[in-house]
Amino acid sequence: MDLIKKTVTSVLILICWCGWAEAGPKILVVQSLNVAPYEEALAGFQTVCPGDITKVILSNPGAPEVSSFIRSPRPELILTIGMDALMKAKSIKNIPIIYAMVLNPQTVSLGEEERNISGISMNLSAENQVQTIREVLPKVKKIGVLYNPERSRNFVVEVIAAANRQGINLVCEKVESPKEVPALLKGMQNQIDAFWLVPDITVCSAETVEYLLLFFLENQKPVISFSEKYVEFGALMAISIDPFDIGKQAGELAIKMLTNPGGEPQRVEARKPVIVINKKVAKKLGLIIDARVLARAKVIE
Amino acid sequence: MKLLSQFRESFRLKAFISFTLFLLIIFSSFTIFFYYQQSKALTNTLFKNSELLIGVLAYSVRLGVLTENKDLLKENAEGIFQQKNILEVAIFNREKNLFREIKKEAVPLKSASLELQVPREVQESVEKGQALFFRENKDYFELWCPVVTGGLYASEEDLFLDQNLFKKKREISGFAKITVDKSELKQALYLLLLKSILIGVFFWGGGSLLIFLVTQKITTPLKRLTEGVAAFGSGEEVEAVPVETEDEIGKLAHSFNNMLESLRQREKEKQFLELQLRHAQKMEAIGTLSGGIAHDFNNLLTAIIGFGSLIKMQAKKMEGEGKNPFIEYVDQILASAQRAVTLTQNLLAFSRKQLTSIKRLNLNEVLSDFKSILVRLIREDIEFDLQLTDKELILMADSGQIDQIFMNLVTNARDAMPHGGKLTITTELAQLPRTILVTTPSHYERNYACITVTDTGIGMDEQTKERIFEPFFTTKEVGKGTGLGLSTVYGIVHQYEGYIEVESELGKGTTFKIYLPLIEGRAEEEEKKEIAPLPAFSGKGTILVAEDEDAVRAVVKKVLEEAGYKVIEASNGEEAIEQFAQNENEIDFLLLDVIMPKKNGKEVYQEIRKRKPDIKVLFVTGYAAEVITQQAIIQEGLAVIPKPVLPTELLMKIKDILTS
Numbered sequence: 001m002d003l004i005k006k007t008v009t010s011v012l013i014l015i016c017w018c019g020w021a022e023a024g025p026k027i028l029v030v031q032s033l034n035v036a037p038y039e040e041a042l043a044g045f046q047t048v049c050p051g052d053i054t055k056v057i058l059s060n061p062g063a064p065e066v067s068s069f070i071r072s073p074r075p076e077l078i079l080t081i082g083m084d085a086l087m088k089a090k091s092i093k094n095i096p097i098i099y100a101m102v103l104n105p106q107t108v109s110l111g112e113e114e115r116n117i118s119g120i121s122m123n124l125s126a127e128n129q130v131q132t133i134r135e136v137l138p139k140v141k142k143i144g145v146l147y148n149p150e151r152s153r154n155f156v157v158e159v160i161a162a163a164n165r166q167g168i169n170l171v172c173e174k175v176e177s178p179k180e181v182p183a184l185l186k187g188m189q190n191q192i193d194a195f196w197l198v199p200d201i202t203v204c205s206a207e208t209v210e211y212l213l214l215f216f217l218e219n220q221k222p223v224i225s226f227s228e229k230y231v232e233f234g235a236l237m238a239i240s241i242d243p244f245d246i247g248k249q250a251g252e253l254a255i256k257m258l259t260n261p262g263g264e265p266q267r268v269e270a271r272k273p274v275i276v277i278n279k280k281v282a283k284k285l286g287l288i289i290d291a292r293v294l295a296r297a298k299v300i301e
Numbered sequence: 302m303k304l305l306s307q308f309r310e311s312f313r314l315k316a317f318i319s320f321t322l323f324l325l326i327i328f329s330s331f332t333i334f335f336y337y338q339q340s341k342a343l344t345n346t347l348f349k350n351s352e353l354l355i356g357v358l359a360y361s362v363r364l365g366v367l368t369e370n371k372d373l374l375k376e377n378a379e380g381i382f383q384q385k386n387i388l389e390v391a392i393f394n395r396e397k398n399l400f401r402e403i404k405k406e407a408v409p410l411k412s413a414s415l416e417l418q419v420p421r422e423v424q425e426s427v428e429k430g431q432a433l434f435f436r437e438n439k440d441y442f443e444l445w446c447p448v449v450t451g452g453l454y455a456s457e458e459d460l461f462l463d464q465n466l467f468k469k470k471r472e473i474s475g476f477a478k479i480t481v482d483k484s485e486l487k488q489a490l491y492l493l494l495l496k497s498i499l500i501g502v503f504f505w506g507g508g509s510l511l512i513f514l515v516t517q518k519i520t521t522p523l524k525r526l527t528e529g530v531a532a533f534g535s536g537e538e539v540e541a542v543p544v545e546t547e548d549e550i551g552k553l554a555h556s557f558n559n560m561l562e563s564l565r566q567r568e569k570e571k572q573f574l575e576l577q578l579r580h581a582q583k584m585e586a587i588g589t590l591s592g593g594i595a596h597d598f599n600n601l602l603t604a605i606i607g608f609g610s611l612i613k614m615q616a617k618k619m620e621g622e623g624k625n626p627f628i629e630y631v632d633q634i635l636a637s638a639q640r641a642v643t644l645t646q647n648l649l650a651f652s653r654k655q656l657t658s659i660k661r662l663n664l665n666e667v668l669s670d671f672k673s674i675l676v677r678l679i680r681e682d683i684e685f686d687l688q689l690t691d692k693e694l695i696l697m698a699d700s701g702q703i704d705q706i707f708m709n710l711v712t713n714a715r716d717a718m719p720h721g722g723k724l725t726i727t728t729e730l731a732q733l734p735r736t737i738l739v740t741t742p743s744h745y746e747r748n749y750a751c752i753t754v755t756d757t758g759i760g761m762d763e764q765t766k767e768r769i770f771e772p773f774f775t776t777k778e779v780g781k782g783t784g785l786g787l788s789t790v791y792g793i794v795h796q797y798e799g800y801i802e803v804e805s806e807l808g809k810g811t812t813f814k815i816y817l818p819l820i821e822g823r824a825e826e827e828e829k830k831e832i833a834p835l836p837a838f839s840g841k842g843t844i845l846v847a848e849d850e851d852a853v854r855a856v857v858k859k860v861l862e863e864a865g866y867k868v869i870e871a872s873n874g875e876e877a878i879e880q881f882a883q884n885e886n887e888i889d890f891l892l893l894d895v896i897m898p899k900k901n902g903k904e905v906y907q908e909i910r911k912r913k914p915d916i917k918v919l920f921v922t923g924y925a926a927e928v929i930t931q932q933a934i935i936q937e938g939l940a941v942i943p944k945p946v947l948p949t950e951l952l953m954k955i956k957d958i959l960t961s
Contacts (some may be wrong), residue, residue, distance in 0.1 A: 082456050103458045124460055147812050151457065178453070179368040199457040206451030207364040211373075227461055241461065 032082025044247025425925030607856025717758025874900025
């Protein structure tokens with residue numbers, strides 16, 4: 001049944017899309033910053049949903065207000081890239097808005113009034129992430145996590161649940177200030193097999209991350225991070241996002257929204273995790289990574 | 302003062318001191334420059350190292366400062382503290398209070414030990430954007446550096462974007478300070494100074510030694526030269542200076558040696574000339590002596606021969622009364638006297654005071670005419686070769702004297718070849734060779750007739766050769782030679798401003814080379830004298846005889862009176878004039894000695910001639926001291942008879958004059 005539904009939807013999208021194909025929908029792209037991941041997301045979006053794009057970068061000095069673009073001619077869709085862009089566009093009610101590259105969109109209160117807003121977050125499925133960790137580090141049973149409950153409670157709760165389901169014990173410690181990080185790390189080092197660096201700015205200051213990476217390297221504990229950057233600096237692995245794919249995902253959602261303007265808003269997680277593994281660190285820690293995992297991972301030699 | 306004096310006098314010292322001072326300046330400058338550069342480099346290195354250390358400290362304690370965790374600081378701070386020269390490491394927290402300090406207790410740190418807060422000046426400097434703050438005193442310096450931390454990201458999203466620009470503004474979380482000891486730097490600088498001075502002194506010493514050797518190399522030959530010149534100047538024997546190089550100094554040494562050789566040569570020439578001069582003076586003295594003796598001899602011989610002849614005449618007159626046995630004795634006396642006359646003539650010839658008849662004559666003609674006589678002089682076992690040049694050799698000379706030269710030389714050559722040999726006489730036109738030393742350099746330019754007489758006889762040794770021209774020096778047996786032959790030749794040659802040269806080698810023979818000056822023009826015709834038969838002595842008339850020598854006057858008077866003349870005597874010139882004045886009408890003839898006291902013969906004649914212009918006169922002359930007067934007399938065509946006066950010759954001469 002689902003299959004028939006999906007096929008019908010796809011055919012409808014295709015038919016609608018073909019209708020726009022020649023001129024293309026008029027799209028306003030509101031981008032928080034002019035940075036590479038956002039540009040990649042936009043590029044991904046355009047591969048799926050090319051249209052008459054007008055782009056506004058908010059960080060540019062003297063950038064015009066978003067409202068000035070929605071009067072005449074009126075765009076058929078607004079794509080926001082980044083949290084700031086979403087916040088700026090949030091007040092527009094009568095134009096479908098697709099957000100992309102937003103972490104924890106649930107922190108932006110999107111209620112009934114924002115039914116026109118759909119999008120793809122930067123969050124990856126906690127379940128998938130724990131699954132990936134198990135694939136890479138099958139022997140790891142206890143994983144330490146530091147987090148600021150004010151910033152990452154939701155994510156950690158999801159992760160704890162997912163971990164529990166998959167037989168992993170998460171040793172979580174709350175952090176309120178980066179000052180606490182060194183002491184907490186020392187405290188938990190004997191209780192854990194690996195450390196999971198979650199995206200929390202309280203934990204991830206430049207100094208603490210540097211210390212953290214060095215600390216666990218010295219103590220022969222693998223660090224799982226969320227960005228390729230930390231893998232380069234000494235983390236064993238990262239489960240990262242693919243901005244291009246997020247863009248594509250947003251493009252697909254946009255087409256859906258354009259063809260079915262009155263439909264339910266769809267707010268989904270990024271579908272494609274990117275696994276990054278530092279082979280040298282693995283070697284240093286005496287870990288042998290499964291070849292199948294390595295085959296689908298980005299390996300840093 | 303002594304050193305100053307040495308400095309003034311010694312080029313070597315001057316050069317050495319000048320160059321050494323120059324080197325001292327160069328090496329001092331270099332040493333100062335080297336020390337300055339090295340000390341700067343050392344100081345800079347210490348500062349740079351310290352800057353690096355404070356940078357490392359500030360960076361490494363970020364987390365510790367940020368988290369205010371002393372444990373986190375400990376390792377890093379102690380790591381820096383362990384570094385050389387670090388006296389103190391101090392960390393200040395965000396509130397600028399002293400958070401951690403490690404310092405060496407032994408080292409007194411005045412202000413730093415009391416600083417519990419970041420000083421105001423450090424804060425101001427950092428606020429102005431200075432990365433480091435520096436302050437120092439004489440023992441140490443401090444470096445301050447802010448501990449800068451990255452701050453927190455704005456949102457979790459930024460963590461994914463991996464962009465630095467998302468970071469919050471970097472913030473100063475604290476301060477790091479190190480205090481660096483300068484004592485080691487000071488010690489290093491002191492060692493460097495010492496090393497620089499030692500290097501400078503070493504190179505200066507080396508350079509000075511090199512200069513010393515070079516100046517020695519240059520000045521030693523100069524010193525040798527100077528010593529050589531000084532020694533030569535003071536008349537010491539000087540060896541030639543060794544020529545060691547081909548440069549200017551070598552050339553100078555070579556020139557000095559040449560000069561030395563030249564001066565030695567000149568010295569030899571000088572000695573030779575002195576020798577010659579002494580020889581000439583000796584010969585001159587001998588000549589003067591000989592001339593004087595000959596003069597007196599002539600007077601004596603005139604008396605001896607005169608009176609001898611008178612005795613013989615008287616004895617012959619008495620022959621009718623029987624053979625007079627005294628005639629034979631008188632003949633012996635007269636014969637001896639004749640030999641004495643010859644001796645006297647030779648002496649006069651040597652002393653160049655012989656009465657001469659100088660004319661322009663051709664040497665080749667004289668030789669040709671004389672050849673027959675010369676041939677008779679030599680023996681049959683001697684080959685005689687006469688080689689005359691084609692060129693005319695015109696001399697101003699007395700042919701008799703030239704004959705005498707040849708006769709004497711040929712006689713000597715003959716005697717030198719007792720077992721036969723060859724005698725060669727050659728004549729040629731020549732100039733004086735430079736081997737003959739002359740007093741007048743223009744003589745080298747003159748043309749000379751060179752007469753070479755060569756024999757293949759026994760030759761002479763050096764000792765004999767030196768004395769051959771001395772009168773009475775002979776190597777012949779007693780009675781065979783008079784020892785006047787070569788001295789006569791010498792006298793004649795020098796009389797004509799000629800030169801004589803002898804080469805001889807024992808056993809090989811002797812060569813005489815005679816150079817006689819040539820004159821322009823042609824030879825004069827030789828007058829042929831006819832010897833009249835001895836007339837009977839029947840003189841008439843009165844003759845005034847003026848002669849200062851009593852013996853001569855007496856014999857002349859006797860001879861003349863014996864011949865029939867009346868004689869009026871006078872013993873000097875004035876008396877002669879008086880006698881003439883008193884007997885003016887009576888006197889027909891004057892017989893005047895050329896040289897007399899008060900007035901000479903010529904003056905007497907001139908006086909008398911004023912009174913009686915046609916008066917006949919015959920002058921009697923003793924020797925060539927009267928040459929000038931004598932030549933004047935001869936040039937006036939007046940008759941002269943040389944002493945010793947032979948009675949027959951005198952009478953014939955008087956007769957000739959009276960009858961002419």
